[in-house]
Amino acid sequence: MSSPIVSLKNAGLTLRSGTGDVDILHEISLDVAEGETLALVGPSGSGKSSLLMLMGGLERATSGTVTALGEDLGALGEDALARLRRGHMGVVFQSFHLIPTLTALENVAVPLELSGVPDAAERAEAQMKAVGLAHRTGHYPSQMSGGEQQRTALARATAPAPRLILADEPTGNLDSASGGAIMDLLFDLRAQHGATLIMVTHDHDLAARCDRTVSLSDGRIA
Template sequence: MTSPIVSLENVGLTLKSGAGEVEILTGISLDVTEGETLALVGPSGSGKSSLLMLIGGLERASTGRVTTLGQELGTLGEDALARLRRGHLGVVFQSFHLIPTLTALENVAVPLELAGAPDAATGAAAQLDAVGLAARAGHYPSQMSGGEQQRVALARATAPRPRLILADEPTGNLDSVTGASIINLLFDLRAQHGATLILVTHDADLAARCDRTISLRDGRMT
């Protein structure tokens, strides 16, 4: 039997605040199989984005065990976590997180360069073409619309052909028409590479496109 690409065992997350400790997630146990598409849904503040960050090693669990891409994340230092993410895991954020001083081509080339790709610029150009932005390769983020910036972010996340894509409200800052085109593109790119996709969304129609939906409320799976 194939091991899950993501496995969480009784995971909890507690963060400190000025008012004391705040319990963000409690008792989360979840397995995600290779190639699956999974939606994380629930009201604002339910812990969806925090759960996604735990899976990506961008936040550390307070209790329990998180295993991603065959690695138990709690046993890894920051450098090892960075190596795990590099080339194997793509993350798409709501607010794009492009580097403002780099062109679209340079933004997409960054993860390829970090992964040691022999010709990062050529690979980045091909991925920009795949998202319909070949003509915008030399433009900076400030010169592009929100939809174009998110396309660049998708190209950057998928250029290294990651096994796992994490998307946190990828259409949250976009109008409905642009958002729909971004989602279609995200699912197309995932299908082309056979990647596993875990996404956070408030959109019921988008969640329905996934193989499975997990609901959270007050930091617990419901």
């Protein structure tokens, strides 16, 4: 049996502030299999997004261990974490996080260029076509609708053919029609690459499309 692509063992997250420590996650133990689709659900403030950030090395566990893609994330420096994400993870945020001064095509090409891919522009163009935006490659984010911006963000996340896709409320800023189209696209792109998908969502219908659902409450797996 193959090793899990993500594994947390008694992982905790405490954020320190001037007014005292805030415990966000408590003793999370969870394995995610390669190729699995997993939904993280729970009320606002339950720790879903923080757990996703631990899995991507965007937050560091303050206790326990987090392993992803065969690497102990706690043992990696920031540069090594960035390389791991750039080459093998695709991250999709609720608020798109596109670079406003770059065109849609240039946004999609950024992770490919940073990885030294020789045909970055061609691959970015192919991925824009895959998300139905071949006609919008030269547009800037401010010239695009929310749905188009999220499609561009999906193209950017999936252009490097990542093994692991992390999505944090990817339809949270979209109307129901645009959100449904984005989710269909996300599952299609995941299937094309055989990637593992871990997604934070409040949408129970969306969670039901995943292989498994993990519910959080007060920073613990319920």
